[in-house]
Amino acid sequence: MKRYLVVAVAISTLAAATVAAQSTAGWKQRIDRSTSASDPDPAGEVKFMAMGGGFHTANPSAAIFWNPKNVANGNYTLKATFAQNQRSSHPNYLGLLFGGKDLDGPAQSYTYFTVAQNGTWLVKQRNGEAIKDIVARAANPAVVQLDASGKATNTLEVRVLADKIDYVVNGTVVGSSPKTGVPTDGIYGFRINHALPEVMITGLSVSK
Numbered sequence: 001m002k003r004y005l006v007v008a009v010a011i012s013t014l015a016a017a018t019v020a021a022q023s024t025a026g027w028k029q030r031i032d033r034s035t036s037a038s039d040p041d042p043a044g045e046v047k048f049m050a051m052g053g054g055f056h057t058a059n060p061s062a063a064i065f066w067n068p069k070n071v072a073n074g075n076y077t078l079k080a081t082f083a084q085n086q087r088s089s090h091p092n093y094l095g096l097l098f099g100g101k102d103l104d105g106p107a108q109s110y111t112y113f114t115v116a117q118n119g120t121w122l123v124k125q126r127n128g129e130a131i132k133d134i135v136a137r138a139a140n141p142a143v144v145q146l147d148a149s150g151k152a153t154n155t156l157e158v159r160v161l162a163d164k165i166d167y168v169v170n171g172t173v174v175g176s177s178p179k180t181g182v183p184t185d186g187i188y189g190f191r192i193n194h195a196l197p198e199v200m201i202t203g204l205s206v207s208k
Contacts, residue, residue, distance in 0.1 A: 022050045026069060028104055032062040034194055041194050042089075054081075054202030059192045064110070066103055066189030072206045073185040078158040080190060080204040084117060087150030091116040092193040095156050100187035111182055112191045113167050115154050119145045121174055123167060125182065134182060135167065135175050142172035155203070160184045 029048055034041045044060040057065070072078060082094050095114030102108050107128055115121045121143055123135040146152045157168035165182060166173050188206060192199055 022054055024048060024050050024055070027065060027067045029063050029065050030104060030108070032064075032194075034061065039090075042197075052200060052202070054200055054204070057192050057196075057199045057201070059194055059196045059199065062192065062194040064097055064100075064103065064112075064189060064191045066097070066100060066187050068103075068187060070188050070206075071186060072098065072160075072188050074160075075162060075208065076160050076184075077207050078160075078188050078205075079155065079207070081153060081155040081202045082115070082190075083151070083153040083200040083202070084146065084196065084198070085151050085200060086196075086198040087146060088117060088195045088197070090195065091118040091120070092196050093122065094192045094196060094199055095121075095190065096158055096188065097191050098158050098160075098188045099183040099185060100189065101183070103187060103189075109183065110186070111184075113156060113158050114191060114193070115143045115156065115169060117146045117152060119143045121167070121169060123175075123177060134177050138175065140169065140172070140174040142169040142174055144170065 031046055042060040046061055046063050047058040049056050078096055078098050093114035093116045097110045097112040100110035109127045111125045113123045120137050120139045122137040125132055125134050144152045144154050155170050159166040164176050164179055167175050190201055
């Protein structure tokens with residue numbers, strides 16, 4: 001069970017000074033605070049800024065990030081690179097969200113394709129407060145695990161085809177799901193789970 005908070009994200013002075021190509025202008029974030037006594041959020045607030053040609057997040061709490069103008073329809077490939085630059089206290093997932101609707105309202109819906117520091121990946125779908133598996137958690141050698149310094153970089157792709165969706169990590173198709181029952185038209189962005197203190201997201205893009 002999660003509690004959420006939605007905020008608009010302003011451009012910080014640091015972001016404006018650091019990067020011209022990317023900006024947090026127009027972006028929103030929805031925070032899912034943990035209510036689990038066995039897996040609480042660490043102290044602190046979620047931070048999101050433009051940095052290094054992409055975006056930087058610090059996530060004591062889980063959150064999704066999106067710009068309402070970023071919409072994909074039909075057949076497309078959604079892609080981004082996620083660099084986890086500091087070890088989490090336990091495996092936590094980060095990656096792409098797509099097919100988003102009402103992301104800042106009670107009827108939020110989206111699908112997310114994410115990887116974790118232990119070499120696993122999964123695909124889940126959220127509708128309101130209900131979450132279900134689209135593809136169950138699985139390990140795959142294509143997912144780069146953390147090195148000795150606590151860092152790992154993975155490029156994720158969601159390839160929406162006529163009748164299926166391919167999920168790709170570092171150029172390898174790790175799994176697929178039927179397109180039926182998985183809404184793919186809508187807002188895209190990314191989701192970062194809690195206890196992930198330093199993540200860089202670069203190359204967020206959609207192509208036909």
